[in-house]
Amino acid sequence: MNHFQDYTNNRSRLARIDASLFFAPTSCTPLENSVLWIAGCRPSSFIRFAYALSGLDIQFHLTDFLEGKRIGDLTTQQMTKFDELQGETIRKERNLCSRLASLQEDIVDQPFASKIFTSKNYEEEDHHYQFENADEALDEHSQHMAGVMEEADELRMKTLKQIVINILEPVQAVEYLAAAKRMRLCFQQWGKKRDHHHSNKLD
Template sequence: MASTSTSQTPSNIISPYYENWLIQLQYFLEKLNAISSSYGGDDEEENRSNELVTQVLDHYQDYYREKFNSTNRDVFLLVSPPWYTSLEKTFLWIAGFKPSTLFPTINYSIGSELTTEQCENLKRLKAETKREEKVIEKGMAKVQEKVAAPPIFELMKRGGTVVDGEASELESVIDGMKHSMMSMVETAEHLRGSTVKNILDILRQKQAVKLLAAVAQFHLQARKLGLQMDIQSAKRINEDFIN
């Protein structure tokens, strides 16, 4: 008897992983809040909080690694993940979070606890981060301009019909565009990682715990609200179809 199997798409693979990842993030959020509320600053607490910060950062790194592996580094899936809600997608910047968005999070979560020196260091880091973001955005814009260049533009004009001799040329152009986009994504990932590291180098241990808690809280709330919004949107579409 012939066996039947369901092909696994990247989205089918990563969606359950992402759901479990969010459950684990909720667990880390509870631990971050618990340490933050009882933080006394002794050596034992310092060690525990340092270990927890490392675990949380590793948790985020695991997700980014899984995302790249499960999609087989398909850049089109990375920049618009089908396992995200519509709301979560609005926060994406080149396949991830925009590094400079961490600074407003710092302001509302621990802004009152920062020293003058920390504020100055963060101000300089923010300016440097924004400069690097602009460089990446310009690079991505140049890649996207290739969509309007031959042979892609000519293909679009004909409604997507490929004529003899164009298939290999078109494939070559698209592969080149995907390679360039992936280069931009990898550069953005590097900036995200370096920004987080530089911020944590400036902050004290208790401040780092509070910041990571605020980031996790935002991530989880965006997911929750996004699911609610998508369900409501689907209901409206069904009602309009029925009526």
């Protein structure tokens, strides 16, 4: 958990330099990037993953895929805590989604639009746009995006800590983290395999 916290702290620091790199990281495959939520995993998916590993979410048959690994049956008390955590997490996710949507809409609002749709930016003769320097506005926008990502990371960290430290028993927590790591590596391999397959089709 300390490693996860260090990772989150470093992301926050680097995002203040350029947040856009984290929303579509080049280290991830297109498949991995397609399932990102504000530059990472959706925190509520951590809870669904725990349900799946306990056998409660039988639709996914995740325990079969992960070679029969389970975190064991959840007690009534654990279930209650998970339900409360899920409700709280989803409410916070919705708030962050709304803020991200506003930031994305700002791109076609002031001050960006005014830098594009001005008469001096367009030369009729060669039909070529001459854009003004938008670095200042883009830097400000990036800072806002970094702030949203930082809050999303905090929610991810808080949710994971609640699951691993406050809800699951130590042995369950170890099995949960091991299964999560395996799932992460599998997604990476699936992404690489699909990229290779699609590249061959294009060739």
